[in-house]
Amino acid sequence: MNLERLKQEFNSKKKSILGALASGTDASPKGSVDKQIIPIMELLNSCPDAVTTSSCSGRVSVFLEGRKQSSTTSAPKQEHGADVAAAGGKGGDGRWLFVTHDHLSDDILQEGQDDAIFLDMVFGGIPSEPAAPRLLGQLSSETRYIHFKFEPMILHVLTETLDVANRLLTCAISSSFRESGIVSPLKNPVVAIRTMGLAFDSPVGVYDPERNMIQRFIEPSGLKLLARLTNDRFRENSIRIDSFYRNLLSTMEAPETPLESKQTRALRKKVEGINKGRGIAATRENRVEIQDPLEDGIPFLEDDM
Template sequence: MGLERLKQEFSARKKGILEALASGTDASPKGSVDKQIIPVMELLNSHPGAVTTSSCSGRVSAFLEGRKQSSTASISKQEYETGVAAIGGKGGDGRWLFVTHDPLSDDILQDSQDDAVFLKTLFGGIPSEPAVTQLLPEVSSETRYVHFKFEPMILHVLTETLEIANRLLTCAISSSFRESGIVSPLKNPVVAIRTTGLAFDAPIGIYDPERNIIQRLIEPSGLRVLGRLTNDRFRENSRRIDSLYKYLLPAMEAPETSLESKQMRARRKRAEGIDRGRHIATTRESRGDEDGDPLEGGISF
């Protein structure tokens, strides 16, 4: 495909995306752009060779897994008709019970606050009770868990050229979004700006569909501890978003060039070295080596 054709396709797609944003159309479950990510989006969209296609500034949620396929070879008629979910997936009636793109308020996290109100909010109104000891040995591949999650910022940016994509990728890695990457480099490249180092996923309950009740694996005081942990992650997530904005400012104003500055190259190489070290540590850990030691905290999912 010729360069001119790619530029025309990019211009048409950018025009449609910006028109949808201006009209308030948003395909996400929330239905609107997260306010914290707006400055970064506006900066990127102001560049003639870039446009944001999807975004999330970060969120904390309680998620109920969907129905899972039976471990037997065949699936039931109900599973076939209503659908099943992969592990942790949203199909088969998997859904968010609670989700927010802002830190949890201090009021809800105070141990002195009413537990019933807290649990009702977290579990989306589904009743809950402490998990009975006899229940735990009965868990299987079909058990539906409730997860408490923190998911950091993720941003996808459509670019006109690979040079612009590389420039954005350098900014992303330099601001600690180290799992960022480029998709479809031979067409209009898409830069996925993301990190898993801040993410975590903790099972906090087991869903009993027959009784429509959640058996809690963690008591309210422990759930509040997890909530405070997500607020710590939110703060670091915000710091990285601010850092990304600062790196993007000069990059978006610079003329197109395939050359990196010495400072930017040094940052990129350092980030790549950290990534390689973390990969080696993870490999050692998975093999049971005692000297495996992750270089960055966080439980990815």
């Protein structure tokens, strides 16, 4: 595909995306853009060769897994699978019981505050009780777990060319979003900016659908401890978001290289050198190597938004 065709396709997509943003259309469950990430979005969308496609500034959530396929169900019913959860617990009536894109108030997390109010909030109004001692022996492949989760910022940026994507990628990596990567590098590439180092996912109970009851693995004090940990993660997440914003400002102000500073150029050259070496090795062996995300943080990632 020639460069002019890529440019036309990019401009068409960008116009459509910005039009949807201007009209207030937002396909996320929240229905609006997180306020903390708006400055970054506006900055990137002001670039002629980049546009944001999806974003989340970070969130705390309590998630109820969907109905799972019984291990004794016949194969034809397994293939049907329309009302059962996929891997990860989504689908099959899997849903968020609680979601916030900001830290939790210290007032509600204090010891001595009304535990019933806190439990009602995080479990979405579903009543709960301490798990019975025999519960552990009753868990199976059909058990629906309750997860207490923190997920840091994630941002997807459509770019006009691979060169722009690589520059943006090095900027993200230098801001500690080390698990960032590039999707569809042969067309209009998408840069997925993310870090998994701040994320955590803790099972805190199981759901009893017959009684519409949650059986908790931990007491309210333990849940409040997890919530305080998410507040710590939120603070670090905000530091990284601010760092990314400052790096973007710096690179955009650099003459003749609107998405690159000296630091990000050095990182980009390092990344390009690694990729070039791997490409040569892959060609020699007539195969494509899968990069280890723990090795250098620059794999090509699937878009999960």
